[in-house]
Amino acid sequence: MTRAVLTLNAGSSSLKVGLFPATGDAALATGLADRIGPEGVLKLKDAGGTPIAAAPGDISTHAGAVRAAIDSFAALYPDLQILAVGHRVVHGGDRFEAPVRITEDILQQLDRLSPFAPLHQPHNLAGIRGAMASFAGVPQVACFDTAFHRRHPWVNDAFALPREMYDEGVRRYGFHGLSYEYVTSRLAEIAPHLAAGRVVVAHLGNGASMCAIQNGRSIASTMGFSALDGLPMGTRCGQVDPGVLLYLMDQKGLGAAEISDMLYKRSGLLGLSGISNDMRTLEASDRPEAAQAIDYFVFRCQREVGAMAAALGGIDALVFCGGIGENSRLVRARICERLGWMGIEIDHTRNAANAAVVSSEVARTTVMVVPTNEELVIARAARAAAGLTEDAA
Ligand code: ADP
8 A cells, every 4th residue: 555645736827746755854756747728737756766668647737737747646556545735825815924834715715815826826725726626635735825924923924005005914934835845844854953944045946035034934035925025036027116017007008917917927037038938048048137137036035135145144154046046066165156255155166056055165154055845845844744754654
């Protein structure tokens, strides 16, 4: 009998699926359904990362993609027993500080948060409903991207808007919490003296943010009310003056849907370069617009490391994660280039090797690369919901 938990991470047109054993960190299999719709494709890998064939299925909906992934996993492990399902949910509002076992009442509470994350929350909830239908009676757990930040000090939770806006939920929630939780827990294992100190974690992927963490607790984050704020991203704008939005509405006559499309899908690295949202493509390009997009990304990262360090009253470690943070030697080196004033000095040999520690021996501030693993955080929550402890299983 293969006893396992399932992790689901549903985006607007994608779905990441993970199958994890009752104990241990390595996935038994993973899947990514992309372009969910008429042209949907499902790609799967086994425990060793080798691609495996997907079972025939309909990838036109999230529920269909879940079904096809499960059928594929069952073909790989014919005696598979799913003990619990963990879901990534983007928004837990001001209430959820930890993963929660999903009931109909919880689902309704989460649905009421949909206006705060209209592009993501409904898809997350659709994924939950699909899994509840497929696995009746199996515990389902919601893991929130906002939860890690819930105990921000008030000054990092509020906007200077009329007070009633705060009361109605217009707050700096912060996101990427599952990634920060993983990196924090990993840091506690590999560098406990740093984990106990002041750490700035830079999650630089297609989505990008930074988090200021003191002794494991999130103090500030570059993302705020939505996943648009802070750093520029693949296609998202990062911080913009709200006056720009007023201008777009008043003078250009753009409506909310058009502005949303611009800010989420046509800005960031893609908007600035006019070439690609993908850092690898920009690094390989010799066009000046690609260089400018990278310059802007690097500069905003430098600024925000400074801001996060200020929120912490200093910095003991800077940790990179996410696709860019874990792989781009160029971006890491360039960000660190102008941070010597805060004791940061990169070792170029270590950096070229994507080593765990990429700062020089004499640097006052340690710079690290810690590959993130949001799926494992979800799997751990699902195990807990299934009553599995590392010892009991
Ligand atoms: P998501 O936020 O969608 O999970 P990822 O964390 O996978 O995204 O990050 C994707 C980004 O990482 C892309 O911009 C990609 O170009 C970048 N990336 C991945 N590998 C490299 C590399 N070797 N060098 C530079 N950038 C890389």
